[in-house]
Amino acid sequence: MAATSTSLASQLYIGLRRPCPKLDSFNSPSFSAFDPNLRLSLSPPKPSRAVVAMAGSGKNGTKDSISKLVADLNSAKLEPDVDVVVAPPFLYIDQVKNSLTDRIEISAQNSWVGKGGAFTGEIRYYFFYVPSVLHAVFDAIPIAEQVKDIGCKWVVLGHSERRHIIGENDEFIGKKAAYALNQGLGVIACIGELLEEREAGRTFDVCFQQLKAYADAVPSWDNIVIAYEPVWAIGTGKVATPQQAQEVHVALRDWLKKNVSEEVASKTRIIYGGSVNGGNSAELAKQEDIDGFLVGGASLKGPEFATIVNSVTSKKVAA
Structure with a gap:
């Protein structure tokens, strides 16, 4: 089932892997990925961990289409060790909250950087510049307090559309994440490179x-939860090979180990997004550092989404 209109507002379904024990440290060989001149040390291998699913699409929903999708999700048989979260458009959160099984948690697609103010008619608005033009963006961005009040436990921040279409920068997104966490929400922290950045060997940078x-x-x-989304693979039908995705995931984990802590590197779940579907999720799921997915169009197909969630079995078999 798919909606008929397209918009920046998307329906997201997110699955999150449960934390794993702290790892023992060891020295590992370095490797090169994407850019042959770039070398970095690998994180130590981790014990087998459950694979999780995360999904989203660039399509709007309607009350009827969302009812159908919720019914599909409610009837799906999902692996018990997968955390599954849905992030519907803000206008439909209450509908989903009142009809979706408790097995699946709910997220907002975005939240603001601080507390609310007097902005009659809008949840929040702000201004940003495109060269020589001032744009006023009247966007439905709920404040974190509202997100929590309506029953959401998560919020998606830093999505590529927020970065490259709306114009949010790294510092602003970081501040939004901090505020959401301080209000008791979990954060799906998206990152990822553009095609030209990847081709220039700047993926890691x-x-x-x-x-x-x-x-x-x-x-x-x-x-x-970190969501790695190569922008060139979102909604394009292109998908990183399992090896390419693993290279970036292990590099991100290694960065956390060196710059935050080994415990954070071990426990933080890093999921992959970019044209994930029922046909490729199993092979991606076998990779050691891929802990789940951010799925596009497949999120609007209940049975296929269940297949992606249940790709956790691929990790178990591979172990």
Whole structure:
């Protein structure tokens, strides 16, 4: 089932892997990935951990289409060790909250950087510049207090559309994450490079810079899930190979180990997004450092989404 109109507002379904024990440290060989001149040390291998699913699409919903999708999710048989979260458009959160099984948690797609104010007619608005033009963006961005009040436990921040279409920068996104965490919400912290950045061999530089903005702002990593989304693979039908995705995930974990702590590197769940579907999720799920997915169009297909969630079995078999 798919909605008929397209919009920046998307329906997201997110699955989050449960934390794992702290790892023992050891010295590992370095490797090169994407850029042959870039070398970094690997994180130590981790014990087998459950694979989780995360999904989203660039499609709007309607009351009827969301009812159908919720019914599909309610009837799906999902692996018990997978945390599954849905993030519907803000207008439909209450509908989903009142009809979705308690097995699945609910997230908002975005939240503001601080407390609310007097902005009649809008949840929040702000201004940003595109060269020589001032744009006023009247966007439905709920404040964290509202998100929590309506029953959401998570919020998605730093999505590529927020960065590259709306114009949010790394520092601003980091501050939003910190505020959401302080209000008791979990944060799905998105990062990822553009195609030209990847082709220039800057994948790691870009991802590390975006990750650092979170690290500089957040009070704790206990309720953060990192979502690596190469922008060139979102909704394009292109998908990183399992090896390419693993290379970035292990590099992100290594960055956390060196710049935050070994415990945070071990426990933080890092999920992959970019044209994930029922046909490729199992192979991606076998990779040691891929802990789940941010899925696109497949999120609007209940049975296929269940297949992606249940790709946790691939990790178990591989172990």
